[in-house]
Amino acid sequence: MRLRLVPAETHIDFFKARRVTFGASVVLMILSIVCWAVMGLNFGIDFRGGTTIRTQSESAVTVGDYREAIAPLQLGDVSISEVFDPSFDANHHVAMIRIQAQEGQESVSGETVDTVLAALQEIDPTIRFTSVESVGPKVSGELIQTAFIAVGLAMAAILFYIWLRFEWQFSVGAVAALFHDVILTIGIFSALQIRFDLATIAALLTIIGYSINDTVVIFDRLRENLRKFKTMPLMEVMNLSVNETLSRTIMTSGTTLLALIALLVLGGDVIRGFVFAITWGIVVGTYSSVYVAKNIVLWLGVKRDWTKPSNTEGNQFANIDA
Amino acid sequence: MLHIETWKRVLIWLVIVAGLVMALPNAFYPRVERYNDAVAAGQPAEGWADYLPSNLVNLGLDLRGGAHLLAEVRVQDVYEGRMKGLWPEIRDVLRDARDSVGAIRLQDGAPDELRISIANADAMDEAVRLVQGLARPVTSLSGAGANDIEVRAEGDQLVVTLSEAEKQATDERTVRQSLEIIRRRIDEVGTREPTIQRQGSDRILIQVPGLGSASELKDIIGTTAQLTFQPVAGRANSADQAVQPGQEVLPSLDEEGVWYILEEAPVVTGEELVDAQPSFDQNGRPAVTFRFNPAGARKFGDYTGANIGSPFAIVLDDEVISAPVIQSHIPGGSGIITGNFSVEESTNLAVLLRAGALPAGLDFLEERTIGPELGADSIQAGKIACAVAFVLVLGFMWLSYGLFGFFANVALLVNVALIFGLLSAIGATLTLPGIAGIVLTIGMAVDANVLVFERIREELKTARGPARAIELGYERALSAIVDANITTFIVAVILFVMGSGPVRGFSVTLGIGIVTSVFTAIWVTRLFVVMWFERARPKTIEV
Numbered sequence: 023m024r025l026r027l028v029p030a031e032t033h034i035d036f037f038k039a040r041r042v043t044f045g046a047s048v049v050l051m052i053l054s055i056v057c058w059a060v061m062g063l064n065f066g067i068d069f070r071g072g073t074t075i076r077t078q079s080e081s082a083v084t085v086g087d088y089r090e091a092i093a094p095l096q097l098g099d100v101s102i103s104e105v106f107d108p109s110f111d112a113n114h115h116v117a118m119i120r121i122q123a124q125e126g127q128e129s130v131s132g133e134t135v136d137t138v139l140a141a142l143q144e145i146d147p148t149i150r151f152t153s154v155e156s157v158g159p160k161v162s163g164e165l166i167q168t169a170f171i172a173v174g175l176a177m178a179a180i181l182f183y184i185w186l187r188f189e190w191q192f193s194v195g196a197v198a199a200l201f202h203d204v205i206l207t208i209g210i211f212s213a214l215q216i217r218f219d220l221a222t223i224a225a226l227l228t229i230i231g232y233s234i235n236d237t238v239v240i241f242d243r244l245r246e247n248l249r250k251f252k253t254m255p256l257m258e259v260m261n262l263s264v265n266e267t268l269s270r271t272i273m274t275s276g277t278t279l280l281a282l283i284a285l286l287v288l289g290g291d292v293i294r295g296f297v298f299a300i301t302w303g304i305v306v307g308t309y310s311s312v313y314v315a316k317n318i319v320l321w322l323g324v325k326r327d328w329t330k331p332s333n334t335e336g337n338q339f340a341n342i343d344a
Numbered sequence: 345m346l347h348i349e350t351w352k353r354v355l356i357w358l359v360i361v362a363g364l365v366m367a368l369p370n371a372f373y374p375r376v377e378r379y380n381d382a383v384a385a386g387q388p389a390e391g392w393a394d395y396l397p398s399n400l401v402n403l404g405l406d407l408r409g410g411a412h413l414l415a416e417v418r419v420q421d422v423y424e425g426r427m428k429g430l431w432p433e434i435r436d437v438l439r440d441a442r443d444s445v446g447a448i449r450l451q452d453g454a455p456d457e458l459r460i461s462i463a464n465a466d467a468m469d470e471a472v473r474l475v476q477g478l479a480r481p482v483t484s485l486s487g488a489g490a491n492d493i494e495v496r497a498e499g500d501q502l503v504v505t506l507s508e509a510e511k512q513a514t515d516e517r518t519v520r521q522s523l524e525i526i527r528r529r530i531d532e533v534g535t536r537e538p539t540i541q542r543q544g545s546d547r548i549l550i551q552v553p554g555l556g557s558a559s560e561l562k563d564i565i566g567t568t569a570q571l572t573f574q575p576v577a578g579r580a581n582s583a584d585q586a587v588q589p590g591q592e593v594l595p596s597l598d599e600e601g602v603w604y605i606l607e608e609a610p611v612v613t614g615e616e617l618v619d620a621q622p623s624f625d626q627n628g629r630p631a632v633t634f635r636f637n638p639a640g641a642r643k644f645g646d647y648t649g650a651n652i653g654s655p656f657a658i659v660l661d662d663e664v665i666s667a668p669v670i671q672s673h674i675p676g677g678s679g680i681i682t683g684n685f686s687v688e689e690s691t692n693l694a695v696l697l698r699a700g701a702l703p704a705g706l707d708f709l710e711e712r713t714i715g716p717e718l719g720a721d722s723i724q725a726g727k728i729a730c731a732v733a734f735v736l737v738l739g740f741m742w743l744s745y746g747l748f749g750f751f752a753n754v755a756l757l758v759n760v761a762l763i764f765g766l767l768s769a770i771g772a773t774l775t776l777p778g779i780a781g782i783v784l785t786i787g788m789a790v791d792a793n794v795l796v797f798e799r800i801r802e803e804l805k806t807a808r809g810p811a812r813a814i815e816l817g818y819e820r821a822l823s824a825i826v827d828a829n830i831t832t833f834i835v836a837v838i839l840f841v842m843g844s845g846p847v848r849g850f851s852v853t854l855g856i857g858i859v860t861s862v863f864t865a866i867w868v869t870r871l872f873v874v875m876w877f878e879r880a881r882p883k884t885i886e887v
Binding site: 154155160171228270277292293 | 830
């Protein structure tokens with residue numbers, strides 16, 4: 023007896039609701055961009071400079087007290103948040119303190135960190151700093167630039183490779199799907215104000231890698247079927263291809279999601295944002311391979327006829343049968 | 345027919361065994377680490393067989409804890425010193441031509457240029473020519489044919505600057521020297537496996553696992569430790585005291601409100617030291633004894649011989665440690681630096697002097713300290729997550745594909761062993777995102793198997809017999825596997841090139857994971873399937 027998530031043979035019409043699905047994608051993308059423009063991203067220190075301190079103490083964190091203790095130090099914008107994780111014991115309390123980049127300093131000096139520690143130990147002697155990270159404005163500016171270049175470069179390289187291996191319509195479809203995934207991921211990071219840092223960029227690139235993987239598998243089948251069924255309408259060939267690969271799509275996304283959910287729950291809070299981005303990206307990536315990439319290719323049309331043009335076509339012998 | 349040549353089988357088995365053997369040390373991490381430390385220290389090593397490989401995966405700072413610094417070398421600092429050093433030479437040349445050039449005087453100007461006013465402006469051309477005669481060809485590959493200084497006339501002033509080619513060559517030298525000196529200083533402190541890397545044209549990345557904090561690291565490498573011995577021209581009460589060109593006012597290190605007027609050109613510098621050791625002076629206070637090389641000893645001897653009775657200053661990083669009066673000619677080239685040191689300070693100073701001065705100051709752009717306990721927590725969480733992910737994926741595969749799923753599961757275990765084996769072999773660093781990369785690979789590695797199995801299922805409907813179906817399944821799934829993985833690999837390469845630190849660690853595991861998962865899916869699983877098929881000879885198969 024086998025576990026089957028998808029019946030052995032399916033005949034789902036993936037284009038039946040294409041207006042709805044494609045429309046939903048477009049609406050979500052617009053929402054994401056609006057959200058990004060209005061609320062902005064919660065950039066980590068990698069991208070805007072400053073210092074983050076991770077504290078650990080035995081008694082519960084009271085954000086208000088921390089804030090009052092640090093306020094007299096005149097460090098400018100300070101944000102404090104408590105961190106929760108199922109793996110923490112009862113006497114294991116963690117908070118993240120973020121301090122803005124200090125004027126005239128590239129990175130926050132050790133003395134500043136020491137004064138913050140002293141101020142916090144006044145209210146809770148058990149407090150310790152388990153990590154202190156400080157990035158100067160010079161580097162953060164460069165990092166943000168490099169990150170954008172990396173994402174752009176990855177898309178361009180994939181566009182080129184798919185164009186080389188398939189037709190240009192496929193590569194436009196694939197990159198449109200990638201664009202969709204990246205925008206939606208940025209959108210959810212903005213909507214939930216999850217910290218956006220270098221690791222998130224790595225996650226975005228991973229999503230690009232996974233989503234393209236998924237899209238390519240469907241395209242590969244489509245290419246094969248286009249040769250096999252030369253006269254079948256394009257939409258039907260596409261439906262056939264997606265149905266044939268559906269079992270694999272669900273299996274692979276399923277195993278990957280299983281592994282990621284394990285990591286999301288048990289992997290600790292340090293990489294939770296990173297893992298969340300990848301998990302989200304795999305869900306939208308799977309969706310976009312089926313519903314976005316294909317629609318674009320359908321809309322652009324594909325060259326169907328790979329046979330050589332007939333010798334006589336168009337000349338005076340065209341209509342003469344011997 | 346379903347067939348794999350013998351040599352291919354042997355090769356596949358060899359790769360599997362090699363991967364397992366190379367990954368093995370990581371299963372006994374603390375034991376092998378102790379063994380490696382003992383070997384490195386030249387002590388008799390126990391606990392690990394010496395015929396087995398002992399390469400381990402390096403743990404990144406986020407997993408082990410430690411300090412990370414990104415420093416930028418202030419390369420311009422060096423230009424100033426170069427110009428100051430040039431002044432006596434230029435002065436001598438122009439003085440020799442006093443009859444035509446007239447009196448010369450050093451004017452104030454930007455730190456990276458020399459401005460010299462000349463009494464007889466008509467002879468400017470000759471002065472320029474004379475000073476240009478001091479120019480030397482640049483010693484670098486790119487700047488071949490260019491001279492090190494540029495001389496031009498501005499009214500009655502002669503302006504000397506370094507040429508662009510020389511600046512480039514100097515920058516290159518400065519960064520390389522800084523790198524070398526930072527390495528020596530960290531080696532003196534003796535921590536395990538520090539990473540000291542150049543990044544870009546003028547940056548240096550320093551990662552030291554196990555060190556308490558980035559500030560401690562900064563204490564060791566942030567001090568320039570420029571030691572000079574300079575003639576004293578007088579004392580001053582404030583830093584704003586007007587002085588003659590070629591002189592400077594520097595504060596005293598431990599006497600509040602005391603400044604010294606010094607000649608800028610040093611008699612001897614710390615570069616000519618060959619040794620420095622912490623010691624005590626005749627009153628039992630901490631001090632540092634030092635010894636010059638022969639050239640430095642001669643200069644020091646000549647100067648002390650000629651200037652008995654006048655004071656000279658020992659200057660460290662633009663602060664006067666002490667300014668003793670020369671009692672007698674000091675010919676031996678060794679001496680002692682006294683000051684208000686604690687024992688720790690004198691020990692540190694000796695280390696810094698021995699390792700040499702940084703040619704230029706450092707600006708710290710990035711500092712990260714990760715506590716070892718946080719790293720340990722992360723490893724623990726990563727281990728549990730990996731184990732659970734493994735069990736889930738293995739169970740899922742087995743339920744979905746039965747015997748074939750079991751083959752794929754064995755191949756998946758081989759895959760993870762190969763990843764660790766390769767990471768150890770190339771000495772790559774495993775970071776927290778890297779662990780996530782491995783978990784992701786566990787999920788994605790089955791993809792190629794799934795592609796093949798699904799294809800076999802389809803072929804079973806049409807093909808003649810199971811053997812043909814399996815063969816066609818592998819054959820026809822190949823193009824999808826290759827295209828899908830090459831695109832992901834492109835992403836990994838871009839991440840590696842553009843990323844840094846943990847992100848780079850992630851890209852390495854992702855890239856290696858892609859290569860090994862394609863290998864295991866195409867060859868290892870197939871080998872298992874073929875071996876089973878040859879033995880069982882089933883009439884029908886269920887995938």
